[in-house]
Amino acid sequence: MPSGQDAALIDAYLQYLQTQRKLSGHTLQNYQRDLDQLIHMAHERSARPLAELASSDIRRFAAQFHARGMSPGSIARKLSAWRGFFGWVALEQGLAANPVDGVKPPKRVKALPKALGVDDAVKLVSTTPTPKDEEESPEEASQKLCNLAMFELLYSSGLRVSELTSLDMHYVQTSEHESVAWIDLEASEVTVTGKGSKRRTVPIGTAALKAVRDWLCVREYQLGVSEARGATDAHACALFVTLRGRRMTSRAVQRRIKEHARALGIPADVHPHMLRHSFASHLLQSSGDLRAVQEMLGHASIASTQVYTSLDFQRLAQVYDAAHPRARKQKPRG
Secondary structure (H helix, E strand, C coil): CCCHHHHHHHHHHHHHHHHCCCCCHHHHHHHHHHHHHHHHHHHHHCCCCHHHCCHHHHHHHHHHHHHCCCCHHHHHHHHHHHHHHHHHHHHHHCCCCCCCCCCCCCCCCCCCCCCCCHHHHHHHHHCCCCCCCCCCCHHHHHHHHHHHHHHHHHHHHCCCHHHHHCEECCCCECCCCECCEEEECCCCEEEEECHHHCEEEEECCHHHHHHHHHHHHHHHHHHHHHHHCCCCCCCCCECCECCCCCECCHHHHHHHHHHHHHHCCCCCCCCHHHHHHHHHHHHHHHHCCHHHHHHHHCCCCHHHHHHHHHHHHHHHHHHHHHHCCCCCCCCCCC
16 A cells, blocks of 8 residues: 555645646646556555655566556656656655656657548538438537537647637636637637647638638527526537537547548548647648647647658658659569
């Protein structure tokens, strides 16, 4: 069992991350899980307190993860969480050395983010599936407009799905709710709060603006239907709402975009983040402005944005292989 001192130390560190670093609740849960696992592994054999762990212990823990089949990326994330924790302990309590320093995860092949081609991306966000023979209900029609508005915004502004679902109709500040994201149709922009509680403002394209306005024309009708079902008005400020009048969830968007892509015959396994990747890749292909794309994505480091230059090069290589006469594979003579 973990000592009370170690548990208290981790609680204090998580409090620091929440108040000083302003990390999201989801990120804090990940840190909590990784640090709880560290305590468990440290006490599994010798019940050693965390402050007495050495680099050899951390290497052994990483090797155990690898032997269990954990991916190099997951091991790297745990080591990063542990390194940050011990770095904080060193500052707060004068720990002589960070035992995670110098411990590296297994090498991994970095996978490129998956982006749709331009034609498939435009088809996905602008096309509605062919209606069935039976007449469409008003609720089905309104949800179709809601879907297209959400998909257009994801592709137009490169939003994360959590940023999309947190959008309000406009900025709201009351005793019960304060907006973390909102849309401004007059200014053609959205303001969102991303990772690390960093706020950014991103422009909205013309097609996305039209799709949002089309959705707003039926949104009030849908809220009226939801009130008849007994829904509360707690989600009334949300830009995107479900048939029950509640704020759209990330899981609902994921499900809807998969169904939409399947209905259109798009072969890729489409998810909301794929539209963010597509936004970045297509914008970079057209503009070549890495810094601007970094700002619009909300990346803290430009290294996170540079991966999209690899996507662009990959596309160029495919064009070269298909078109250049000296790149084509020669047919065997026979």
